[in-house]
Every structure is written in structure tokens, then in C-alpha cells.
Amino acid sequence: MRDRVIPPGGLQRLKNIPIMAEIKLENSSSDQTSDVAESITRRELFKKGGKIAAAAAVSSVFSPFFIHSVRAATKTLSFWQFYAPNAASGPQGKWFEDCVAAWNAKNDVKVALQYVPNNDYMNGSKLQTAFASGHGPDIFIISPGDFLRYYNGGVLTDLTPYMDEEAKKDFYPNVMRTREVDGKIYGLPMEVEPMAMYYSVKAFEDAGLTDKDVPTTWDSFLETAKKLTKGKQFGCLFETTPGYYQTFTWYPFLWQGGGEIATPDGKKSAYNSPATVQALKFWQDSIKQNVASRNYLGGGVWDVVANLASGYCAMQNVGIWAVSALRDNAKDFKYGVFPLPVPPGGKPSSDLGGWAFVANAKGQNPEAAAKFIVWALGSMQEDSIQRVVDWCIKAKSDVSPRKSAMDKGTAAGGYDSAPMKMFKDVIFPTGRGEPRLAPEVYKAVSDSIQACQLGGTDLKQAAEQASGQIDSFLAGYSGAPML
Secondary structure, eight states, rough: OOOOOOSSSOOOOOOOOOOOHHHHHHHSTTTTEEOOOOOOOOOHHHHHOOHHHHHHOOOOOOOOOOOOOEEOOSSEEEESSSSSSSSSGGHHHHHHHHHHHHHHHHHHSEEEEOOHHHHIIISSSHHHHHHHOOOHHHHHHEOGGGHHHHTTOBBBBBOOGOOOOOHHHBBOOOHHHEEEETTTEEEEESSSEEEEEEEEHHHHHTTTGGGGGGGOBHHHHHHHHHHHBBTTTBBBBBOSSSSHHHHHHHHHHHHHOOOOOOOOSSBBHHHHHHHHHHHHHHHHHHTTOBBSSSSSSSTTTOOOOOIIISBBOOOOOTTTTTHHHHHHTTTTTTEEEEEOOOOOOOOEEEEBOOOOEEETTHHHHHHHHHHHHHHHHHHSSHHHHHHHHHHHIISSSSSBBBBBHHHHHHHHTTOOHHHHHIIIIIGGEEEEEOOOOOOOHHHHHHHHHHHHTTTOOOOOOOOOOOOHHHHHHHTTTOOSOOO
């Protein structure tokens, strides 16, 4: 039994870090020092254009980095993540350890895992501070939500030259879209994490409901939540803490009504729309009607064991990772999974989150780091495919990002259970990749959700204000496309 569950992708909440200009590293020793050439404001960065403008695109409330480094080749590559070595990570930590051990047994350039606690990696500034000081890891993992910080900062290695065509085509297009720029691949995912609704069978039965009463529309969802709200049990639970995870879980409700954050060309905001207003209202109504809690138990709203299985809520908005969390930590708990409800005239949609391996282009040996990543997750070799299978149906519970691994995992029975079958066959086909946004755009969206959900702000006013902030930022943006 694990004493905690590793939270999913798409949820990094990062803190302010001062904006740095160029940092030059003169050597690669462990005690290397870096000199900050100058500190400049974000507005000054935008005026400089070119690569500086790209670096500026990842600034504001989140730190950018634009680093030139000169390093000698190394025999050991550092690999930062929040799984291993750490006994509490259970089978997920072991998967990482086995992966690295298999590589090290056959290669001169070794890989060394460096465990970074969840909060430091996801919610803190450790990774960003490391890059700003010239000590960024050679290999690390990121979600699409934070892709542009690193791509626009010039620290992601193009993995395309190290992959063969068959392997490139083996990854699902809707999974890779937010990890590619101009047809080049900059991250290889180990998982796909769609969002859904989970419900407690006991809570339904106690309210006189069955699986035939599973809500399919926003209105019926709120009505069902009212019936399930009693005593200390809330009818439903949505994320209320501001951050990447909250916006990640909210996006599908925007998309269901045809809403978008920006126009297709990425030059103007599309946020001030009826679809935005109704999505903000849906979450706001759940709080106003007292059927959803403002708080949560356990590690967060991603924690299904502490919230749904404990009886704190009867329905919970959470992702596919909750299947293995319940399997490993609450095996006797009876639950069901259903697709996210939709608004009138809306279409089903889900957000496809998940973490990906990436290589530091300014690291000690980017070529070796890229080769490791492709060997681990992106080749057509049997061990590479099996490694993805093992992560998605054994170490964890995920949809596979690769067609070959999906087929193999299905043949092995990994998607036979009702919840996994629901995710694979019904929810995954309706999904789109977690948006990759510049931090300024993400922040505008996040602020509007918070203001409406918990603050009771006027919905149209919040959408209009956020849209204006997005337009102001996009007028000077020159980084990779936001998707």
C-alpha cells in the first residue's frame, strides 16, 4: 500500500522568479559559477526581438531563462523527476529505476535519477531556478502546460533526428500536437491522462440512484449532485486551488461549448465568448448551490482516495490515474466512471494530460540525452514498446500514447475493466491535448476561473477582462504557437 499517490500532468503551479538576461557558464565542474550579465524588465525583453523575444514569452509571473553554456561531454547525465529513487513511489518509482538500470547496463554514458519532491517539482521553483543558474538537469519531465517556458527559453532538444519514421507515426497525433513545433518533436510522453467523472456506488445507492441515473448534461449533473449532498458529504468536487491543474481540469468544459482561448492563428484572444461564460458559470453554480466543496482532503483534488473513497464527495472530477490509485489504495471501494457532462448543444470533450521526457539542449551532452529518451520511449524496439505498456497498465493506469503499446496493452487485458475500457474506447477519442500556453495567458485564464468560481465575480466581466489581458500579451508575442 502506498501512502500517497503521485499527482498527474498538467498541474504545475509555479512561483515568481526574477527575470534574468544571458548567463554564461565557463566550465562544467560541479562548482561552476554563473554571472548574470544584466537584469532587464519584461517590456525591455520584448523590445529586443529575436531569441530574446522568445525568452520573454515565458516571463511575467513565471521565470524565463536564456542561457548560453559551454560544457565538456560528461559520462553521467542527471534525470530530474518526482518518482525515483523514492520508496513511497512504489511501482512507479521502480519503473524509472528499471528503465535507467537497463540503459546503464549497455551504455558508456550513464543516467542518474534525481528525485525532486512533488511540491518542489510541480508547485515550486526548483526546476526553473536550476535553469536560471545554469544547473538545469540533462533530462527532465514536463507537461504540455509548461512546454512553452522551456521551448521558448531555448532549452529543449529536437528529438526528431533520433527517431525513425515508423516510431514517429506510432504516437497518436492528438497526443503529440502540443509537443511539436514545425513538425519537430521536443518531448516523448510516457502516458495520456484523460479527465472524467468518478462516482461512489454506495453514495448513489443511498440516494436511491443507479448507474442509469448517471448525469449526461450540466443541468442533470447539478440536480444529481443536490440529491447526493447530505451531512458532511458533498455531491461533487471540482478543483478550487489556482494553478495549472485547475485550468487543465476546466478546459474541457470550455471546449464542449465551442470555446477557445485564442484564434486559430494565435494572434488574438477568443476568450470573450458565450462558451467561456457558460463554462465559468457551471463551476460557479456548483459552489453557489452548495453541492461542491471549496476545499478538499488529502493531497489535492487529484487525490481520489482521500476525497471520493472516504465519502467526502459522491462524484469527483479526476483523471484516469485514479483507477490505479483506487486499485492500490482502496481496492474494496466500489465506483463507476462516466464522461464529463455537456452543456445544451455541446459536444463531448476531455483534456489529454500527461508527462513527457525532454532533453536539455544546453546540458552536458544533449545528443546522449536525446538518445536515451528515444531508446526509453520512442523506438520500435520491443523493450521500448513494452516499457510504455508496463507504465500505462501495470505501474500506473493510463491510456498509451503509442498505437503499438495500446494494442499490446489491450491484448494483455490492461483495458478490460469497465473504468479502463470507458477511458480507452469512449473518453480518449473525444480528447484533445492539454493546451500549451505562455504563462501570461494561462494566468489570465486562471484568474478568471478563480474570480468566478469562489469570488462570485460577474461572469461576462471576468471573461472580458481576461480576454483583454490575453490580447495585450499576444500583441507582442513571438514564441512558438499556443495550442
